[in-house]
Amino acid sequence: MTQRPQAGAYRPERTILSLGDAFYDDVEPAHFPQTILRFRNQRWAEAVGLADLSEAEWLRHFGRFQPLPDNLERPLALRYHGHQFRVYNPDIGDGRGFLFAQLRDKAGRLLDLGTKGSGQTPYSRFGDGRLTLKGGVREVLATEMLEALGVETSKSFSLIETGEALERGDEPSPTRSSVLVRLQHSHIRIGTFQRLAYLGDAESMRRLVDYSLAHYYPQRHCEERSEAAIQAPAGLLRDARNDDASDASSAAARLLGHVAEAAAKLAASYIAAGFVHGVLNSDNIAITAESFDYGPWRWTPYWDGGFTAAYFDHAGLYSFGRQPEAIHWDVVQLAAALRLITEPEALTPALEGFPEAFQDALAEAVCARLGVVPKGATKDRELLVALEEALAAKSVEIDRFFFDWRGGGRRGPSPADAAYKAQGFASLRALIETYEASAALDHPYWSGDGPCSMHIDEVEAIWARIDEADDWSRFETKIAAVRRMGEAMAARP
Structure with missing residues (x-):
């Protein structure tokens, strides 16, 4: 969406x-x-x-x-x-x-x-x-x-x-x-499928797989069914029960492939946004791999892999840097559930392809936030490595970095200028400046003093005004500012 x-x-x-x-x-x-x-x-x-x-x-x-x-x-x-x-x-x-x-x-x-x-x-x-x-x-x-x-x-x-x-x-x-x-x-969640596997209800599992393909991945579902029909030998008579089982197995594998691809993009978008969901349980992962159900979320100010959102996540299971691992683990649980109606071998390719899909999606998401045209897997992954090395020093906040370098070049004076001139940013500076801008930069947002962020101190201040004085002005002003940023991010030349 x-x-x-x-x-x-x-x-x-x-x-x-x-x-x-x-x-x-x-x-x-x-x-x-x-x-x-x-x-x-x-x-x-x-x-x-x-x-x-x-x-x-x-x-x-x-x-x-x-x-x-x-x-x-x-x-x-x-x-x-x-x-x-x-x-x-x-x-x-x-x-x-x-x-x-x-x-x-x-x-x-x-x-x-x-x-x-x-x-x-x-x-x-x-x-x-x-x-x-x-x-x-x-x-x-x-x-x-x-x-x-x-x-x-x-x-x-x-x-x-x-x-x-x-x-x-x-x-x-x-x-x-x-x-x-x-x-x-x-x-509908990954946990919806897990329940059916727990109950051993294969008939309902097949029904849910078909429902999910038809309503949440409809264009791909139609294309896949048409391709299968074209490849089937004409006039070949098959046992109806074997045919039904084969169809169910194929549908389950196709659904897992779609979910794994979408989930890899979700994980990548969290990292590019600097977002930490906090509770990536399998009942909180929708079959469409949309992010939802926000409890102890946070935006990490800095590129800190160990940053956690939930005070009860003592082991850092769902920390900023472990979110791709957590989402992949949840997709594995979907595959485990789908084994009720298919063989494990049919599900393996989608699971094995997740890490590569995540890396591709992360490069795409970072380039989109930078407002630059991707160059391809090799160059874009070099950019990712340089970006992570530079930001991991925590000398520049994530939102400030993406604001300052929108379009692939420095756009004016910044409080972070000293950090950008340091040796730790040398490789990143050199790489970013070779990228071509894909975004328009004439929106007034980009000439403002700094980025729109959503850090916990501001969130608590917004709530405090509501709680203490029933004052919703900060809440309304923040939503207006966020939507203004969204308009600027979406603008194209």
């Missing part, structure tokens, strides 16, 4: 129902004391034909969860399992959220509207099913920044304060409550 939203008509869908009720549970949304609109993503509302909703209608749909016209009649809590910090947990699922609606955008992509903080479900265990307002504010800020930086991410669609006082052990309590609605391509 990195493409910019384009206005479209409301096109309701209910394709999730074709999977059958073994994949979800009907649930009731919570009844909140209040519904106060705090954030409305009008850009993406226009993309899915909901821009004309009045505030009262918006609150009814996204605070009270009155069904959208011709859409899902009841919210659905999706069933899944997952590895959490590499420990398998069969007792999870949508514990404080649900799938509220499905629709298509102008390009025809199937999109989900899902929730966070909408009440208890059969999978809540001992949780209250709620979301703190601070958690909702943080997710809006994370998704807006990631979208501006070109990362495939869910979109924070709506944030509504709900008027409850919540008790939490990891922040001052009681604290304010909210319900978030997020828009993304799919809420």
Whole structure:
């Protein structure tokens, strides 16, 4: 969903129902004391034909969860399992959220509207099913920044304060409550497949694979099926059972290949953005490899492989530099689940190809953030090595570096000039200056004093003003600044 939203008509869908009720549970949304609109993503509302909703209608749909016209009649809590910090947990699922609606955008992509903080479900265990307002504010800020930086991410669609006082052990309590609605391509996760493997449900696994190919990788799916038909010997009679098994095995391998490729790009985009998700469990990796479900996220100020986002990640499992490894590990868990319907040998190429795909994607992502035309694998990887060596010295913040060198050359005086002249930057300077610009630099953002960043001190200051004085001005100003940066990043000559 990195493409910019384009206005479209409301096109309701209910394709999730074709999977059958073994994949979800009907649930009731919570009844909140209040519904106060705090954030409305009008850009993406226009993309899915909901821009004309009045505030009262918006609150009814996204605070009270009155069904959208011709859409899902009841919210659905999706069933899944997952590895959490590499420990398998069969007792999870949508514990404080649900799938509220499905629709298509102008390009025809199937999109989900899902929730966070909408009440208890059969999978809540001992949780209250709620979301703190601070958690909702943080997710809006994370998704807006990631979208501006070109990362495939869910979109924070709506944030509504709900008027409850919540008790939490990891922040001052009681604290304010909210319900978030997020828009993304799919809420189906790697953990959804793991659950079916755990249950040994091969029939449902085949159905889910077909569903995922048809709705999330449709163009590639059609091309692959056509190619297979062309290559099949004409008039050859085959045993129907063997044919079905062969089709399922082929479909599983194709799906894994698509997911592995998309996941490699996601990992690369995190590194280029300087982003640390914090909790890359297999239940937090969507089958479309979109980034979503933001808890203890951080942007690392410096190129620091050991920088962690979660205070409870004592081993640094999901640290900045280990995110590609973590995402690859999750893709391996998808492959393990798919062994229910195919042989391991069919899945091996996608797994073995991940490291190379990641390196290619990282070169592409870094060149995109620098605003330069890639030169090819050899030269671009030389650039990556030089960049990592220079930034690892921590003499220049990541955002400052990319701001100063946008377009492949220094664009004026910078507080980091002394660092750029140092020997540690010599190789990087020489390489960058050989690249051709691919981006327009006439947007006013590029002539400003410095980059738009999203470091934790500013995030805490934004929340403090909301918490102490109900002052949303810093929050609104920051979103405007982030979107301005996004416009500058997207500009082309």
